[in-house]
Amino acid sequence: MSQAAAAIQPVAIPRGTVLFRPDDACAGFVVVSAGTIKVSLTAENGREIVLYRVRPGEICLQTFGCLVNHGAYSAEGIAETDLVLEIIPAGEFQRRVTAEPEFRQRLFSAVAARFADLERLVEDVALSSIEERLARALLRLAEGGAMVDATHEALATEIGSARAVVSRQLGAFARDGLVAVERGHIALVDPEGLKHLAHPAE
Amino acid sequence: MSQAAAAIQPVAIPRGTVLFRPDDACAGFVVVSAGTIKVSLTAENGREIVLYRVRPGEICLQTFGCLVNHGAYSAEGIAETDLVLEIIPAGEFQRRVTAEPEFRQRLFSAVAARFADLERLVEDVALSSIEERLARALLRLAEGGAMVDATHEALATEIGSARAVVSRQLGAFARDGLVAVERGHIALVDPEGLKHLAHPAE
Structure with missing residues (x-):
């Protein structure tokens, strides 16, 4: 150079x-x-x-x-x-x-x-729960859209947790109608609900 | 000024x-x-x-x-x-x-x-367990000595956890002969054992 x-x-x-x-x-x-x-x-x-x-x-x-x-x-x-x-x-x-x-x-x-x-x-x-951290990560990675193109493994890296923990929490979000989990991506079904979880004190 | x-x-x-x-x-x-x-x-x-x-x-x-x-x-x-x-x-x-x-x-x-x-x-x-984090915090606060002058509340603040979690983990450390818990301070009974917990991969 x-x-x-x-x-x-x-x-x-x-x-x-x-x-x-x-x-x-x-x-x-x-x-x-x-x-x-x-x-x-x-x-x-x-x-x-x-x-x-x-x-x-x-x-x-x-x-x-x-x-x-x-x-x-x-x-x-x-x-x-x-x-x-x-x-x-x-x-x-x-x-x-x-x-x-x-x-x-x-x-x-x-x-x-x-x-x-x-x-x-x-x-x-x-200082935050897995639920809060995962909700925030999903909203951040969706960048205002409704789709996150990430594996459970990648989401675990995003929040410093384990893949199994992320899968369990995504399952809970899906049961509550917040997301729909598909192969290799996650659809944000209820972004407002996720925002509420992401910032519980607001 | x-x-x-x-x-x-x-x-x-x-x-x-x-x-x-x-x-x-x-x-x-x-x-x-x-x-x-x-x-x-x-x-x-x-x-x-x-x-x-x-x-x-x-x-x-x-x-x-x-x-x-x-x-x-x-x-x-x-x-x-x-x-x-x-x-x-x-x-x-x-x-x-x-x-x-x-x-x-x-x-x-x-x-x-x-x-x-x-x-x-x-x-x-x-990325670390409460056990690892608390062991590291105790060693750091003892500064090479054998006594940590801190309440369970202060230790919780040190590792970003809750007081009850710290008390429970200190109880486990005490049962394993690693520390002796006294009012307002903690004696490090087995610093080598704590070091082993603090850096499990080494």
């Missing part, structure tokens, strides 16, 4: 590509132009949870951490969709942080926003 | 003082010289979890977030011990970030370290 800033070219990466794994070194600061990176963590016991997604304008805190502390990744990053991204090498990243107030401000804002996401995740997993 | 950098004076704050609450505005960037700030989150259902502690050399990400995005706090910060700290006003904070590479590098490192802590917390609460 050339050292000149002008030489940083967008890269197209196909869906499903593993961008980094735990213990990988960091190639540079990643700026996503299009698509979504999913960053997830696998625990000692083999269970997995989605930490966050990186979309255009957002930051991968894992990459930030590796760059700043010259460390390695501790989570896995995968192209959830086809991606277009730029990789800013470490030296150029440092130069922009120093010389470009606007770059720095965007970086800080993205870090702060990402932190707020993680705080919500902690609140979610530490 | 004077605008001159030289005018920032250390402030002594007694233990138990609430430094900020959700929706409070941010007075400035906090640098802790001595003592510990405990930052915790209370969920819609009233349950509470400790997000992190701020010790000398560490950063309050809540404060960073408020400063960067001109927002308000979303968690509570309390002086867990007597404190000595400096409050750097927003303008002076921005000046130092721009003009002082060393200040900026320390800030970035502290942000990255704090993020790694939060990631561990997510892993802990999402």
